[in-house]
Amino acid sequence: MWLTFSILLISFTVAALAVGWLTRASASAFALDKPNARSLHKTPVPRTGGIGLLLGVAAGWAVAGPNLPVLVWFAIALLVGVSLADDMRDRGLSAALRLIAQLVAASLAFVAIQPAYVLSTELIVTVLTMCWMCNLYNFMDGSDGLAGGMTLCGFACYAIAAWLGGNAHFALLNLAIAAAAAGFLLYNFHPARIFLGDVGSVPLGFFAALFGWIGWFEHIWTWWFPILVFSPFITDASMTLLRRAYARNAIWQAHRDHYYQRLVQLGWGHRNTALVEYLLMMTCGTAALTGLRWTPSGQLALLVVAAIVYAALIASVEIAWRKRQQAGKS
Numbered sequence: 001m002w003l004t005f006s007i008l009l010i011s012f013t014v015a016a017l018a019v020g021w022l023t024r025a026s027a028s029a030f031a032l033d034k035p036n037a038r039s040l041h042k043t044p045v046p047r048t049g050g051i052g053l054l055l056g057v058a059a060g061w062a063v064a065g066p067n068l069p070v071l072v073w074f075a076i077a078l079l080v081g082v083s084l085a086d087d088m089r090d091r092g093l094s095a096a097l098r099l100i101a102q103l104v105a106a107s108l109a110f111v112a113i114q115p116a117y118v119l120s121t122e123l124i125v126t127v128l129t130m131c132w133m134c135n136l137y138n139f140m141d142g143s144d145g146l147a148g149g150m151t152l153c154g155f156a157c158y159a160i161a162a163w164l165g166g167n168a169h170f171a172l173l174n175l176a177i178a179a180a181a182a183g184f185l186l187y188n189f190h191p192a193r194i195f196l197g198d199v200g201s202v203p204l205g206f207f208a209a210l211f212g213w214i215g216w217f218e219h220i221w222t223w224w225f226p227i228l229v230f231s232p233f234i235t236d237a238s239m240t241l242l243r244r245a246y247a248r249n250a251i252w253q254a255h256r257d258h259y260y261q262r263l264v265q266l267g268w269g270h271r272n273t274a275l276v277e278y279l280l281m282m283t284c285g286t287a288a289l290t291g292l293r294w295t296p297s298g299q300l301a302l303l304v305v306a307a308i309v310y311a312a313l314i315a316s317v318e319i320a321w322r323k324r325q326q327a328g329k330s
Contacts, residue, residue: 004172007060011176015056015183022048023193031087031197045192047087050200053151053184054080060176064169071112072210075105079134079206083198092198099131102202106130109210113217130209133230136237137205138198143260144190144270149278150233151181151204157229157285158211161292165220174211177204190270221292224303228288232280235310236260259317266320280313 021027023046032044082101086093106127110117117123141147155178162171184200187193196204212226227234236259244257256265263273284306291302 003063004175007063007172007176008179010063011056011060011179012183013056014059015053015180016186017183018052018055019049019184019187019194020052022046022052023187031084045195047195047197048199049184049188049194050196050198050203051084052194053148053180053196053200054203056180056183057177060179061173064172064176066173067169069112071108075108075112076203076206078105078108079203080199083200083202087197087199098198102131102134102206103127105206106134106209109206113214126213129213130206133209133234134202134205136233137208138201139237139240139258140233140260141196141201142256142258143264143273144192145185145188145274146260146277147196147201147204148181148185148188149274150230150281152178152185153278153281153285154178154208154230155181155211157289158215158226160289161221161225162215164289164292165215167218167220170211170215170218170220177207190274192270222299224299225288225292228291228303228306229285231284231306231310232277235314239314259314262317262321266317266324 025046027046027048031048032046078101082093082098086098107123109130110123110126114122137147137150140150155174159171159174159178162168162174184196188195208226208230212230215221215226216223240258244255249255249257256262260273260277263276264270268276287302287306291299294302
């Protein structure tokens, strides 16, 4: 219990202090998020918050004594380095370079944990899943407090499930991420004084996929658990991509078509959008934790209900958005 409290306190405090220092203009002038076609903010904001959050994670992990393979550390370092370089450039790095780095990082992690399955379809599926989580986390980091809240809620659920599953050490690793996210949110909740940046969002997406996969591989939880826990991000990003592809819009271009972005533009604002998203995150997390103890038929029913709820939520936002567009034309 003392170790748990120490990691919570250290991760939160280090992240809060580091992010607080990074909010100063002189400390973060090398990486400013200037408003563009995708942005919902009006003035430049530092995008170095991810550095402070990761420092909080590193501090907590140092106390817990992480047992991650060396190749996983190389993967994390590669993602952090490339993402930071992308943040430091006004136009960013090329999409191809960033994707290559993500593919390499995901492949290194897979080889480190499942070397016996290097030449398999499982490698392809896992690597692509990790890359998609890296990118969708980045896509969803576009409104005050949103990605930080998902990180806090999602990894807290991972920690609880790991603890219930008898893997206390894995629980502590996830707990450190959740606590660091709480420290970051002190400065990121509306009105945000700092953003995660790619240096924060990309590694966090990687951790969400990697730890979700490790938990399944170690039989701590079933395959659907991490999907349901992070479903507020997975559903929004995936459905937005499919909708834009169906409309023949360039899916690689910056935009403001995500459902959370539409809520902000519909008048909900950053604060209310974050709060309703937090409610959705906590509901999904609680349902996922509860469903782990259910029978297979009960778990299937849970997933069906979740799909129906998401369909209803998406439909309601679509209807409100079309009304807004029609009102603008009249």
